[in-house]
Amino acid sequence: MKILHVVQGYHPVVGGSEWLVKNLSEQMVARYRDKVTVFTPAANKPAYFWRNEGGPLPVGTEQVNGVTVQRFPLFRGLRFARMLLAHGFHRFRLPYHDWARTIQVGPLIFGLSKAIATSGAEIVFATAFPFMHMYSAVAGARRAGVPVVLLGAIHTADKWGYDRQMMYNAINQADAYIAHTPFERDHLIARGVAADKIRVIGAGVDVEMIAKGNGRFIRERYNLGKDPVLLVLGRQSELKRLDTVIKAMPDIWAQQPNVRLLMAGARTNYSAQLDKMIAELSPTQQAKITTINDFPESEKQDLLAAADLLVHPSGNESFGIVFVEAWAAGKPVIGADVGALASLIAEGKDGLLFHYGDSASMAQKVCHLLARPELRQSMGAAGREKVLANYTWEIVADRVRQVYVETIALTS
Numbered sequence: 001m002k003i004l005h006v007v008q009g010y011h012p013v014v015g016g017s018e019w020l021v022k023n024l025s026e027q028m029v030a031r032y033r034d035k036v037t038v039f040t041p042a043a044n045k046p047a048y049f050w051r052n053e054g055g056p057l058p059v060g061t062e063q064v065n066g067v068t069v070q071r072f073p074l075f076r077g078l079r080f081a082r083m084l085l086a087h088g089f090h091r092f093r094l095p096y097h098d099w100a101r102t103i104q105v106g107p108l109i110f111g112l113s114k115a116i117a118t119s120g121a122e123i124v125f126a127t128a129f130p131f132m133h134m135y136s137a138v139a140g141a142r143r144a145g146v147p148v149v150l151l152g153a154i155h156t157a158d159k160w161g162y163d164r165q166m167m168y169n170a171i172n173q174a175d176a177y178i179a180h181t182p183f184e185r186d187h188l189i190a191r192g193v194a195a196d197k198i199r200v201i202g203a204g205v206d207v208e209m210i211a212k213g214n215g216r217f218i219r220e221r222y223n224l225g226k227d228p229v230l231l232v233l234g235r236q237s238e239l240k241r242l243d244t245v246i247k248a249m250p251d252i253w254a255q256q257p258n259v260r261l262l263m264a265g266a267r268t269n270y271s272a273q274l275d276k277m278i279a280e281l282s283p284t285q286q287a288k289i290t291t292i293n294d295f296p297e298s299e300k301q302d303l304l305a306a307a308d309l310l311v312h313p314s315g316n317e318s319f320g321i322v323f324v325e326a327w328a329a330g331k332p333v334i335g336a337d338v339g340a341l342a343s344l345i346a347e348g349k350d351g352l353l354f355h356y357g358d359s360a361s362m363a364q365k366v367c368h369l370l371a372r373p374e375l376r377q378s379m380g381a382a383g384r385e386k387v388l389a390n391y392t393w394e395i396v397a398d399r400v401r402q403v404y405v406e407t408i409a410l411t412s
Contacts, residue, residue, distance in 0.1 A: 001034045001404065004121035006137045008049075008107065008128065010040040010069055013057075014297070016321055017128040017153055020203050022067075027397035029066040034401075037119060039133075041107040042071035046131070049106035050079055072115070075108040090160070098164035105161075106132050116140025123404050128153035128318075130161045138170050147175040147411040149403055153318040156187050156339055158239075168192065176407045178400065180319035183343035199403050203321050204396035207387060210328040213305030218262075222290045224306065227258045228370050231307035231331075233300070233322050234314060236263075236271040236293075241336075244313040244359050246277045246289075251363035253285065256370050264292040264303055304329035309369050309376060312341070315356040320344045323351065324391045327383025332376045334365050350383035 005025055009018040021038065028034040045054025061070045086104035089097035112133060116124060117140040126137030129152040141148035150171055154162050168191050171177050177198050179185040185198045219225065230252070234240045242263065252259055263274075271293075278289055295303070304310070310326040315336040323333045323344055335341045336356035345351040352369065355361040369376050389395075 001028075001032070001401075001408075002120060002122045003028060003034050003036045003404065004116065004119050004124045005036060005038045006112075006116065006124065006126040006133050007038065007040050008046050008131045008133060009043065010038050010071075011064060013040075013044055013046075015046070016203065016319070017151075020151075021127060023204060023206075023393045024397050024400055025067040026065050027393055028401060031394070031397070032401065035068075036066075037068040037070065037121065039070050039072065039112065039115065039119075041074050041109060041133070043074060043107070046107075049074065049076070049108070049131075050082070050104060070115075072109045072112060074106070075110060076106075098166045101160070101164065102130060102132050102135070102166065105130060108132060109136070112136040113140040113143065117143035119144075121146060123408055124148045125151070125400075125404070127151040129167050130164060135166070135170055138173050142173070147407045148173075149176045149178060149407055150174045151178040151180075152184075153180060154184055154187065155316050155318050156184070157316045171197075175411055176403055178403060181340040181343045183340045184318065199399070201396060201399045201403075202391055203319055203324070204391050204393035205321070205324050205328045205387065207328045207392050210301045210304060210325060213301030213303075213329055215302065215305030215307075218299075218302045218306035222262070222292075224260050224262070224290070227260045228256060229260050229262055229307045230366060230370075231303060231310045231326075232261070232263045232313070233265060233303065233310065233325070234312065235266045235268060236274055237268045238270045238273075239314065239316045240265075241313040241315065241357060242274055243277060244357055244362055245311060246274065246281075247359035248363040248366065249281075249285065249289070251360060252366050252370075253288070255367045259288065259366075259370065261289045262292065262303065262307065263289065264295050267293045300325065301329065304331060307331055309334065309366070311362065311366065312336070313362065315339060315341065317341050323383075324387055327380070328387045328391075330377075330380040330384050332369055332379035332383065334362065334369070346382070346386075350379050350386060 005021050007021040011022045025036045029036050042057045042059045048054035059073045082104040086101045089100035113136045124141040126134050179200045180202050185200050189195050309332045311334045315338040320341045326333050333351035337353040338356045352365045354365045
């Protein structure tokens with residue numbers, strides 16, 4: 001099968017969609033001998049599309065683990081004007097305000113639709129919204145008369161990014177849509193997308209790699225000893241709500257004084273506010289918080305192995321891959337009771353839900369699990385069973401490829 005994947009970034013670019021497409025592409029090349037090509041912008045961060053964060057990557061074509069990767073040049077001009085138009089159109093709800101926001105974010109790649117149309121692919125797959133290349137994928141596939149499958153990774157809580165009628169129009173024009181969770185599926189159906197167009201699949205993890213994690217390595221490096229470790233994995237952005245965890249810690253320490261908080265993730269402009277919150281704690285409390293900035297992906301399995309449980313305070317997610325990673329390591333999870341995240345956790349079986357943004361609720365759930373080692377073990381085991389049944393890369397790639405096969409058959 002000749003497959004074209006269109007995505008906002010590809011290895012070495014880091015991100016959920018980028019990691020998904022890399023693994024899908026390599027699985028299909030290695031296990032099915034498919035010819036897979038990836039079209040992607042020549043940038044090392046999606047934020048480089050619209051602001052001076054990140055930088056360029058070389059334009060051109062290369063082979064990466066059997067996958068043909070073509071990186072396209074970006075148009076980055078008029079960024080200030082694009083931003084003013086986007087905010088102005090949105091504020092006054094002017095016609096085409098969704099287009100103004102999409103053009104502002106980009107990526108603006110001239111000729112991308114034509115390149116997709118002339119790629120020779122038998123099927124086009126694109127991820128993720130709200131980026132501009134999703135519409136180029138639909139237009140290019142339609143121009144070539146080949147089917148197109150979209151995976152939007154919709155963050156329903158983000159109204160600025162995802163409350164766009166043009167997005168739902170594009171989904172309706174696509175031949176098939178892959179949702180990460182039942183919550184996303186139901187959201188799309190409520191917005192008028194045909195139910196029979198949607199398949200719920202989710203993302204995958206490398207179970208064998210995660211199982212190799214060395215928790216002792218992390219505990220020794222950061223002097224954690226044998227104390228209980230509460231792990232937070234996530235970029236230090238305002239949307240991730242790491243402030244909830246910091247606010248919860250005094251309540252947690254009141255019941256479990258030896259708990260150590262391990263916060264690992266990439267720093268952002270918001271990190272300074274988190275630093276200030278931690279600095280306002282007592283010196284004794286500050287000593288129980290370890291912040292690991294911009295850790296390498298190769299250490300993620302060690303961080304998971306070192307933890308007793310994982311907490312994810314965010315309510316703005318399309319899936320919650322961090323839960324799947326924790327379950328693969330046999331760890332219980334605690335997540336917010338909203339959106340896609342709540343639909344992923346089986347409450348009381350493989351994790352617990354706290355009231356989103358409520359630090360007292362989070363503290364109560366954390367203390368409940370820390371006081372019950374047998375429950376933590378059983379929840380972690382149940383989570384690992386869920387991963388082995390649904391979220392290995394082999395299973396996810398097989399299910400996505402089956403969507404391709406069925407879509408080609410229905411449209412031929």
